[in-house]
Amino acid sequence: MFPRYAEGAIREALADTRVVAISGPRQAGKTTLARKIAGRERTFLTLDDAAVLASARRDPNGLVRSLDTAVIDEIQRAPELLLAIKLSVDEDPRPGRFLITGSADLQAIPRTQDSLAGRIEVVPLLPLAQAEIRGRLHPPRFIDAVFGGDVFHPLDAESFDRNGADDAVAAVLAGGYPDAVARRSERRRADWYRAYVSAILTRDLTDLAALDKINRVPNLVEVLAHHAGDLVNWASLGGKLALDAATVQRYVTLLEHLFLVRRVRAYSGNDLKRVVSTPKLHFLDSGLLAGLLGLEAGRLRVDRQPLGPVLEAFVFGELTKLSSWSEVRPAIYHYRDKDQVEVDFVLEDARRGVVGIEVKATATVWDSDFRGLRRLQAHLGDRFRRGVVLYDGGRLLPFGDRMVAAPLSALWR
Missing domain, CATH: 3.40.50.300 (P-loop containing nucleotide triphosphate hydrolases)
Known part of the structure; x- marks a missing residue:
């Protein structure tokens, strides 16, 4: 267990x-x-x-x-x-x-x-976090550490997993549902996830509401999977299914109540100008999203492009779980301004301190990957605690004032 x-x-x-x-x-x-x-x-x-x-x-x-x-x-x-x-x-x-x-x-x-x-x-109680899957007895302190400002130091690099990209991809595709994690075959996991979604939509959805077009919901879930991590546009989503925007929004709310997806609000504190206020929509489990998209490790070794949204879902799920165990318990947002400069996740604590987290599906980090984090830092000044770029490499790397690149394994070590 x-x-x-x-x-x-x-x-x-x-x-x-x-x-x-x-x-x-x-x-x-x-x-x-x-x-x-x-x-x-x-x-x-x-x-x-x-x-x-x-x-x-x-x-x-x-x-x-x-x-x-x-x-x-x-x-x-x-x-x-x-x-x-x-x-x-x-x-x-x-x-x-x-x-x-x-x-x-x-x-x-x-x-x-x-x-x-x-x-x-x-x-x-969401699906398993990576630290639980790996049998660690105590919850990771990633959230408390990044808000404390002293978690990362280049000499700490040896303490992190060094298995590289293959380990990260395997974790992302497996997700966190115990029965799915127990299945070693990618095909068997995909079968489990498809059956799971079908059961939820045919059984539990009707416990919450009477839906006059319930047969459209499975198609809606498929459409949402292909737009995971995007800014929400209810009318555009509805247009793909011949549903009006209000109906799509109502159905998505029900999917949120069943813990399949979650809206992430835009960060728009008083210090920020010219920001986009539209929420994003993330799946709460990366394995479920990967199953809906039919992603397999072999394909991702050849083409990394499809990994991006699923990796963001993975990090969002981990941050959501870690936040519930932390002393800080921050709210989670995203940031995008009118110049299309963005930060994947913005965490704000009760004292209005902010940590920015950017997710990269690459084994190499460039200075340009910190563009959004530095924009946020310039706006917030001393309220900005740290900027972190999570990537699938194996080393901790400093990138200037309060900026660091960290392996994905920082979330569970």
């Missing part, structure tokens, strides 16, 4: 919070982790069991009254239970009464908004 860094946060929350939710995509490991935490002391119910689901929908209050402390898996399938849980924990406010899991954002489930406000803590 892979180590899961969220486990400590879940156990801590159970010690002082009445209801704790593990929230993330299907097959990310929520059930396995919930069973481990539950042990033998808690009743375990899954709403994927047809009989349990029928009981939950028919008599939610009766089912909850029969429980003392319990794990309820896939709570989004019977949102009626949340109000029953609220009544139960108001009557008996002991911490740790219920550990629930959900494969959809709880705030997106109909009729559940605010029903557990003040009584619940939500702990995200």
Whole structure:
């Protein structure tokens, strides 16, 4: 079993919070982790069991009254239970009464908004981070280190992985879903990802909303895959599917609630002028995106061009996970100005300190690769903590004031 860094946060929350939710995509490991935490002391119910689901929908209050402390898996399938849980924990406010899991954002489930406000803590569980896949016992401190300003030094180069581009490509294509990672064959992984997306779109999507053109959603996902990492243009996306812009935006919001994609807002602080305000859309798992695009390592050895958007998705997923474990917990943005100068990811902490991260699908870094980071640094002055270019080489390289090129493995070492 892979180590899961969220486990400590879940156990801590159970010690002082009445209801704790593990929230993330299907097959990310929520059930396995919930069973481990539950042990033998808690009743375990899954709403994927047809009989349990029928009981939950028919008599939610009766089912909850029969429980003392319990794990309820896939709570989004019977949102009626949340109000029953609220009544139960108001009557008996002991911490740790219920550990629930959900494969959809709880705030997106109909009729559940605010029903557990003040009584619940939500702990995200996304697919495996690289450090978890590699069995490291403690979460990497990359985010805290880059905001601290003293993480990188040229002499540290020997501490990083030196397997080069092939290792990076393999990690990107595998993604982070445990069942996919366990498959050594690229073809078998691609089969798993295609089946996974099909199951999500035919089963879980209808738990969130009634869609009058649900047959268009698989095609929409394919279109989004080919525009991963681009600025969002709802009308253009809709035009490819004979859907209006509002419908596309609504469907994408549902895909976000299922943790398949996420909008990344444009960074537009008060110090910046002439910036583009359009968000980008990233997939949360690079393996899933690679599966949708049909990418294989052999093809990428010959043509590196298709790797760019998938590598950005990989870094976005890693940053999202690392941020949830860090002390800083920064917000993640992108930056582009009217001159088309851009930075792939801009991280801002609560004190408005900023770290810029650029992603390059190459084994060589040039001074020109820091153009966007230096533009951001010039605008922000002392608020700019560090600029990092992540690349698939093996050495840490300084590039001037607060600028460094770092191997991708800096994210997990």
